[in-house]
Amino acid sequence: MVSSPNAKVLNIVKSSSDHSLLILNSGDPSAKPPKKFSFDKRWIGMAGFSETVQRAWKSSVQGTPFFKLKENVKLTRVALLQWSSSFHTKNQLLIQSLTQKLEDLRANKTSSNWNDWERTRKDLNSAHHFEELFWQQKSKFKWLKEGDGNTIFFHAFVQHRRKLNAITRLVSARGEEFFTQNDMEDHISDFYSHLFTSEGTLGGEAIIHLIPKTITEDMNQVLTQPVDAAEIKSTL
Incomplete structure (x- = not known):
């Protein structure tokens, strides 16, 4: 499931048989929703963070104060x-490079490369911490301080949360089922285009009397x- 987070199994009931047809769909990798912007702490x-924010925020924008604020936020994002x-x-x-370097130094450990080994180890720990912070924010889950092994857990948790939030099937009022991304988008568009469209009343005449x-x-x-001028004048 980690390699195919969008996979799902469809249970197709056949009226001509007492067995159900199971269809495994690995997911549509091309149908990905746009990613939302989130600030990474x-x-x-x-280096370069403050300069990037200042340069974008000071961009020349014409318009009302509210429009300028909105555009500055957009440009900064x-x-x-x-x-x-x-x-x-x-x-x-x-991380891959430092891990390989650390293994090489460990295999050829001598007194002359001890400082290099210690420096590489600290750099690797720092890179792992950087990676953990990334998945900590992505997972929106309580962080467990148990070392870099947590990265795999939180990565899996992110994938699981995305799958729970995914819409894989829609059913219309007529009982029609839609599974593909395009069919579901067309159905949603059609549903809301008719939602506020008047199609007459049903049964209203039966209760009017x-x-x-x-x-x-x-x-x-x-x-x-009709209202005449004299009536308007007397009212005012």
């Missing part, structure tokens, strides 16, 4: 995403007659 204190786009990948590559009349014909004629 690891950025604080990193885009600038931070561009600035940090490769941090996670670079950190993973750094039960409502008592409080407006007489004479009263109705007075209420619906």
Whole structure:
């Protein structure tokens, strides 16, 4: 399930048989929802962070104060995403490189490379901590301080939470089922386009005669007659 977080099993009931047909769908990797922006607290204190925020916030924007504020927030968000786009990948590559270097130093341990081994070990611990912070924020789960092994757990928890939030099937009022991303999007669009569209009333005529009349014909004629200038003047 870690390698295929979008996988699901469909149970298809066949009326001609007492057995159900099971269909395994590994998921549609191309149908991914747009990612939401979230501030990464690891950025604080990193080289280039303050300069990126200041440069984006001071961008020239024309319009009302509220529009300027909204655009500055948007520009800052885009600038931070561009600035940090490769941090996670670079950190993973750094962990691999430092781990390999540490193994090489351990295999050829001598008194001359002891300082190099200790420095590499500290750098690797720092890289692991950086990785843990990433998945700690992603998981939205209580962090357990048990070392870098937690990264796998929190990565799996993130994938599980995304799967719980995913919509894999929709059923229309007529009982039609929709499974693919495009079919579900079309059904949602069609549903809301008709939701507030008047299609007449059903059964209203059957209860109208039960409502008592409080407006007489004479009263109705007075209420619906045109308003003249004298009446308006007397009212004012």
